[in-house]
Amino acid sequence: MENLTTSIKAWAEEDRPREKLLLKGKNVLSDAELLSILIGSGSANESAVSLSKRILAHYENNLHEMGRIGVKDLEKFKGIGQAKAITIIAALELGRRRQQTDLKDKSKVSCSKDVYEHFASYMADLNHEEFWVLYLNRANRVLAREQVSIGGVAGTVADSKVIFKRAIELLASSIILIHNHPSGNLSPSEADLKLTTKMVGIGKLMDIPVSDHLIITEKNYYSFADNGTM
Numbered sequence: 001m002e003n004l005t006t007s008i009k010a011w012a013e014e015d016r017p018r019e020k021l022l023l024k025g026k027n028v029l030s031d032a033e034l035l036s037i038l039i040g041s042g043s044a045n046e047s048a049v050s051l052s053k054r055i056l057a058h059y060e061n062n063l064h065e066m067g068r069i070g071v072k073d074l075e076k077f078k079g080i081g082q083a084k085a086i087t088i089i090a091a092l093e094l095g096r097r098r099q100q101t102d103l104k105d106k107s108k109v110s111c112s113k114d115v116y117e118h119f120a121s122y123m124a125d126l127n128h129e130e131f132w133v134l135y136l137n138r139a140n141r142v143l144a145r146e147q148v149s150i151g152g153v154a155g156t157v158a159d160s161k162v163i164f165k166r167a168i169e170l171l172a173s174s175i176i177l178i179h180n181h182p183s184g185n186l187s188p189s190e191a192d193l194k195l196t197t198k199m200v201g202i203g204k205l206m207d208i209p210v211s212d213h214l215i216i217t218e219k220n221y222y223s224f225a226d227n228g229t230m
Helices: 017-024 031-039 048-058 082-099 112-123 160-170 190-206
Strands: 130-136 142-150 174-180 210-216 221-223
Touching: 017 031, 031 048, 031 082, 082 112, 112 130, 112 174, 112 210, 112 221, 130 160, 142 160, 160 174, 160 190, 174 190, 190 210
Parallel strands: 174 210
Antiparallel strands: 130 142, 130 174, 210 221
8 A cells, every 4th residue: 555654766767756757648647746746745754645645635625625725724734835736726716717718719609508618617617706708799709708897795786788789799690698696606696697697688779688687606507598588
């Protein structure tokens, strides 16, 4: 059985995370091994891999949950100082940004799932609400994807003047509204329903229809259009 207190340098070369990556490729490494490469070294009593396993276990081996944490959270683990914590946080953020590929490079938006799959990688990890807008051309291709506001745990503000002013500047043919619920509750609030009704009305007057409004959570989404609530 693996001796978790043994230094990585004493392991067989093929078992060392860095060497293993070089010899066999990144895909064969476990999450703990990848994390240990970021950590670099453990302590006299614990290897970097063992420390990584302990950190991952604390978050139930859920990388989405780890995406929510900050530097201070990681510093609570013995063996993780500020520098190592910053390295881990930076790597998690890079991974999230990689998933958040600019939607303009993708095919046209044909359904609510297309929007969800793009935004989930970013918004699912947030501890606060954010409001975004997709501006589409007549072929439902994305002209722009822009953040409108950042709020607190329970809500954020969406200014219709800002949203539709930008739509006019872009000569957008339609828009899609997106915001997240950090609580995981998919049900639209009364404020969500009122906002959607208001935006749909303005869109009709300006001939820039609101095609949909999505609520994003960590595991799923709610589409106002799909559910007939707009």
